Structure formats: C-alpha cells, structure tokens
Amino acid sequence: MILSAIEQRRARRALSPEPLDEQAVQEILIAGTLAPSCYNNQPWHLVPVQGEALLPLHEALAEGNSWAKKAPLIIALAARACDDCRLDEGRDYAHFDLGLCAMNMMIQATHVGLIAHPIAGFNPKKVRTVLGIPKEYDVVTLLVVGKPGSPEGLEPWQMKSETAIRERKDLAQVVHYNKW
Helix, strand or coil: CHHHHHHHCCCCCCEECCCCCHHHHHHHHHHHHCCCCHHHCCCCEEEEEEHHHHHHHHCCECHHHHHHHHCCEEEEEEECHHHCCEEHHHEEHHHHHHHHHHHHHHHHHHHCCCEEEEECCECHHHHHHHHCCCCCCEEEEEEEEEEECCCCCCCHHHHHHHHCCCCCCCHHHHCCCCCC
C-alpha cells in the first residue's frame, strides 16, 4: 500500500556514507521524472552528485546542514518558471511540479529503504556555480539521499528529532469540507 511508504517517510539526518546501489539511484531518478506536471511540461532538471564531486557542493551547505556531508548522494532540483504553466494571480506551476517530482523521489527512496531529505539551507548561487546550472534556473531544493546511519555528530536537537514521534496536524485543522 502506498500510504505505508508515505507514513514511513521521514526527513532523517543520521546517514551512512556508504555508496548507494546504482539501480536504486536510477529508480529514484525515474520516479521523479514520472511525476505529473501541468500540460506534461516536465519543467524539472535533476543533477545527481556522487563521489568526489560532492566535495565542492559541501561548501554551499548552510552550517545547520553539515550533517548532509555524510550523504553519498545529493540531487539538486532546478526549474524555470517560464518552462511550465503561468496562470493568473502569480500561479507559476514550475515549482509546484518540481515539488511533485521531489515527492516521488522521496517516496521511492523510502520504498527501497533509503532516506531522502529535502533541504532549503544552502547557497543557490554556489550550487549553480559548482554544478554548472544556468543562472536563469531556480535551484529549489537539494535532496540528500543515503542509507540510515549513526546519529553521531548530529546536534542534540537533531538527535532528538531522529527518534521523536512524527507529529502531524489533525485533519480537522487543515481540511475544510465544502467551504473554509
């Protein structure tokens, strides 16, 4: 059941530096490309980074995301608003569609026993420079992927969140049947 994979998905930080199976990496990337998008525009661009190529990318991470340096894979997700539907009231769908792509990848990673943690704490200009991403693209997120590992080296609050019960708002707080 797909709901169980969604329930199991957690943005954990305790990662193993152990390299990933290339088949699993390909399946994660394929899952992303299978996401729906406005008029099937598929505005996303994915830049998977592994091995030695990760070292310069580490310099773009915010201090609070230093845990991500253990990850054997970081995928940069980028898009341009002009490559997707642009609707009234500023509804540019490129970022929404890129989010669907990211979620598909996170669910697939969870399905194969991996952690896929999206982060916003990075310098987009540095990421673009290091990875050669054209300046007109928005680097929306980095998806940090790895096998579960030791929480050693995490900040105390990060260690606590690794084992904390997952908290979600109750449906009554966010669902408005028929009218808000």
